[in-house]
Amino acid sequence: MIRVSTLRPVLLATFALVVMLSSNTANARQDVLTPEIAVSLKRVTQSAADPTGRYVAYVLSVPRVADDEPGGSYSQIWVSSINGGETRRFTPEKVNSTSPQWSPDGKTIAFLSTRKDQNEHRQIYLLPVNGGEARMLTEHETAVSSFQWSPDGQSIAYASQEAKADDQKDAEKEGRDWVITDQEQRYQRLWVIDVETGEGHVVYDDNLSASGYVWSPDSRTLVFQAAETTSIDDGMLYQRIYTVKATGGEPGVLCSSQGKLGSMAVSPDGNMLAFQGATSLNDPLAHSLFVVPMDGSEPRNLTGDMEASVAQVAWTDPDTIVMLTQEGTKTTLSRVNANSGRRSSIATGNMVIRHFDLVRDSDQIVAIVSSGHHASEIYIGDFSSRFKRLTNHNPILDTLRLARQETIEWTGAEGWTIQGVLTWPLDYVSGTRYPLVVNPHGGPEGVSQESFNVLPQLLAANGYVVLQPNYRGSGGRGVAFSKGDHNDLGGTEFQDILSGIDELVNRGIADADRVGMGGWSYGGFLSAFAATHYSHRFTAAVMGAGISNWISFAGTTDIPHEMQIVHWNQWWQDDPNIQWMRSPLSAIANANTPTLILHGAEDVRVHPEQGMQMYQALKHRGIDTELVMYPRAPHGPSERAHRLDIYQRHLEWFDRYLKGVQ
Numbered sequence: 298m299i300r301v302s303t304l305r306p307v308l309l310a311t312f313a314l315v316v317m318l319s320s321n322t323a324n325a326r327q328d329v330l331t332p333e334i335a336v337s338l339k340r341v342t343q344s345a346a347d348p349t350g351r352y353v354a355y356v357l358s359v360p361r362v363a364d365d366e367p368g369g370s371y372s373q374i375w376v377s378s379i380n381g382g383e384t385r386r387f388t389p390e391k392v393n394s395t396s397p398q399w400s401p402d403g404k405t406i407a408f409l410s411t412r413k414d415q416n417e418h419r420q421i422y423l424l425p426v427n428g429g430e431a432r433m434l435t436e437h438e439t440a441v442s443s444f445q446w447s448p449d450g451q452s453i454a455y456a457s458q459e460a461k462a463d464d465q466k467d468a469e470k471e472g473r474d475w476v477i478t479d480q481e482q483r484y485q486r487l488w489v490i491d492v493e494t495g496e497g498h499v500v501y502d503d504n505l506s507a508s509g510y511v512w513s514p515d516s517r518t519l520v521f522q523a524a525e526t527t528s529i530d531d532g533m534l535y536q537r538i539y540t541v542k543a544t545g546g547e548p549g550v551l552c553s554s555q556g557k558l559g560s561m562a563v564s565p566d567g568n569m570l571a572f573q574g575a576t577s578l579n580d581p582l583a584h585s586l587f588v589v590p591m592d593g594s595e596p597r598n599l600t601g602d603m604e605a606s607v608a609q610v611a612w613t614d615p616d617t618i619v620m621l622t623q624e625g626t627k628t629t630l631s632r633v634n635a636n637s638g639r640r641s642s643i644a645t646g647n648m649v650i651r652h653f654d655l656v657r658d659s660d661q662i663v664a665i666v667s668s669g670h671h672a673s674e675i676y677i678g679d680f681s682s683r684f685k686r687l688t689n690h691n692p693i694l695d696t697l698r699l700a701r702q703e704t705i706e707w708t709g710a711e712g713w714t715i716q717g718v719l720t721w722p723l724d725y726v727s728g729t730r731y732p733l734v735v736n737p738h739g740g741p742e743g744v745s746q747e748s749f750n751v752l753p754q755l756l757a758a759n760g761y762v763v764l765q766p767n768y769r770g771s772g773g774r775g776v777a778f779s780k781g782d783h784n785d786l787g788g789t790e791f792q793d794i795l796s797g798i799d800e801l802v803n804r805g806i807a808d809a810d811r812v813g814m815g816g817w818s819y820g821g822f823l824s825a826f827a828a829t830h831y832s833h834r835f836t837a838a839v840m841g842a843g844i845s846n847w848i849s850f851a852g853t854t855d856i857p858h859e860m861q862i863v864h865w866n867q868w869w870q871d872d873p874n875i876q877w878m879r880s881p882l883s884a885i886a887n888a889n890t891p892t893l894i895l896h897g898a899e900d901v902r903v904h905p906e907q908g909m910q911m912y913q914a915l916k917h918r919g920i921d922t923e924l925v926m927y928p929r930a931p932h933g934p935s936e937r938a939h940r941l942d943i944y945q946r947h948l949e950w951f952d953r954y955l956k957g958v959q
Contacts, residue, residue: 328698329723329758332944335751336360336937339690340672342372345397345406346654346663352376352426353654353663354387354397354406355675357690361937365391369935374408376426377687379661379677384688387424388431394422396443400492401450407434409441421455423492435490435497442485447516452489452543454500454519456507459483482506482527487519489543501541501548508532509560512543513591514567519543520551520591522558530858533557534578538570540591552589552596556863559583559607566615567591569635573607574598579863581742581779582606582772586620588635599638604775605629606744611655619643619662621653623773625716626704626746630662632680644682649748667748669702670694698723700757702747707800709769709793713781716774717766717797718745720753724760731762732955733807735794735827739818741770741786741864742779752815752947759948761955762807768793770864784866786847787826787879794823795834811955815839815893815947818903818932825881825911828890837954838892839947842903842932845911847876853904885914891921893950895943897930921954 343356355377358370372393377384387406388394394410404426411419415433418440424431435441437457444455461469461483468474484506490497500519510521520540524531536558539548551570557580559573568591573583576598584606587596600607605622612618618633620640630644630653643662644650651665651673664684666676671694678684689695702720709715722731734756738745745765753763767773768790769781782790801807812835814827821843828838844850851857851869861868869876877883892915896908905926912924925946927939934940952958 710789732811813837817841
């Protein structure tokens with residue numbers, strides 16, 4: 298039956314090893330990770346280095362407590378001394394504040410916040426570092442989505458969606474609030490506001506919906522990415538790079554580009570632009586590094602066939618770019634010569650860098666880092682590879698026993714080398730075979746890394762071995778690898794996963810008769826695929842916001858171009874047979890795997906009908922199934938009660954069908 302999630306007591310069973318008996322469940326012990334601890338963990342999500350090199354401002358995501366109103370985590374701005382001194386919160390506890398940026402003189406922090414006593418929409422605020430109240434800078438009619446402080450400190454550029462027209466507001470009041478698809482476009486435009494006077498102006502009038510943008514060093518020009526419509530698909534695939542005078546004018550296209558775009562930065566001398574870009578329209582990621590002269594010409598790809606994915610770029614001098622890359626299950630920070638493309642590593646190792654900031658006129662680097670044993674925190678380093686941890690917002694993790702994880706390799710389909718992250722059972726006993734849970738990432742261009750991952754740690758604490766496979770199609774291995782599953786979704790990529798399972802069985806670690814799979818989004822598709830096409834290999838499955846029918850998915854998702862053109866290289870109408878045959882529902886007659894289905898009720902990326910179809914089909918065949926819909930939840934549920942329920946249900950479902958616990 299369809300059940301709406303409610304907060305319930307945790308029902309975890311006692312787990313007894315064949316050669317080591319225990320009378321306590323993992324949840325009853327005080328020294329292991331539990332779902333309640335997991336949903337209470339804080340994490341650093343954004344950072345900004347003080348240009349004077351003294352401080353770092355960062356955003357701390359703080360989960361709500363059980364008696365708070367439903368909602369996502371609170372975002373707070375904290376400031377810490379880079380030398381390891383005082384760390385303190387700068388914004389109210391339960392008022393969301395994000396995107397901190399320092400003024401070029403280091404005296405003021407600008408940030409975004411929604412303070413309904415002042416404005417119902419998110420606005421830019423300025424806060425003096427030496428004390429005082431934050432003042433609202435913008436009074437825009439719609440929410441400010443992002444902003445960038447000009448290098449001279451006099452202006453701030455910001456992006457905001459157009460306001461509704463007066464006749465549209467009147468129509469809504471009168472109940473004539475129907476929406477005609479693709480006909481009511483409200484573009485996101487760029488504005489510039491004077492920091493002292495508060496006077497602002499729109500930068501361009503063209504019908505372009507802007508996303509990322511950066512200033513030129515002389516504060517005269519804005520470089521921005523924009524699409525000609527407001528659709529999510531066009532914003533992902535069909536953006537171009539433009540330049541426009543900050544005082545206002547007509548934008549001009551800087552250079553040609555294909556497909557997805559990522560971060561970008563102008564060189565200190567103002568002569569070059571570095572940006573993350575795709576190599577073709579069907580490239581799954583903007584994971585190549587390009588440079589182009591600011592006066593316009595053909596971009597040069599500096600990374601070529603590098604087996605890595607670029608994640609962020611910045612300049613240190615007119616000839617040198619600092620580049621963050623995902624490389625398999627790890628990350629690397631490198632310096633790249635902007636002329637030759639030659640690179641040298643700054644930081645590698647066991648820490649996974651999520652974001653970095655260069656401290657102006659120094660060799661200091663501020664980074665957001667996660668490791669296998671802690672969530673994202675602030676680290677301080679330099680160009681000589683010395684990094685140290687600055688913050689510790691989850692001291693409880695220091696008191697817990699966390700499972701060991703490592704990168705393993707195996708031979709997948711067609712002889713390809715495949716990697717994955719293996720998380721060992723917490724109390725692993727050599728020679729014992731354990732129930733295995735495969736936890737595939739989404740995308741499919743996502744990537745599993747040796748960072749802190751809650752679900753694998755929870756499963757490991759409860760006696761499971763967990764494999765997070767980076768099957769072909771994943772990021773982190775370069776363009777060719779990420780395109781390796783195109784027009785073959787559920788084909789050789791799934792064989793890569795099966796080969797990983799066989800590897801663990803052959804090593805004597807996993808029990809071939811107790812294998813489950815649980816993932817979210819594309820990982821949910823793979824889990825549903827496992828439960829139908831390969832039901833004989835899987836004892837249980839958890840389908841989180843997954844795809845059950847590729848054809849109906851194409852007609853209900855907000856990214857039909859991204860999935861069809863990028864990953865299938867065609868529209869489903871061109872060859873409906875392949876997309877139907879690779880749909881989990883096409884093999885429902887073979888299904889015998891108990892499947893738990895979890896979905897956000899407000900999901901527009903993977904419509905809830907995908908979960909409903911799977912549920913009805915399994916129910917009709919008499920296969921154990923449950924469908925849980927989370928109200929208010931989009932593609933990724935963020936409310937505390939929802940997340941807690943998701944973790945609990947994973948553990949209960951796998952305990953029931955992989956361990957026989959009722």
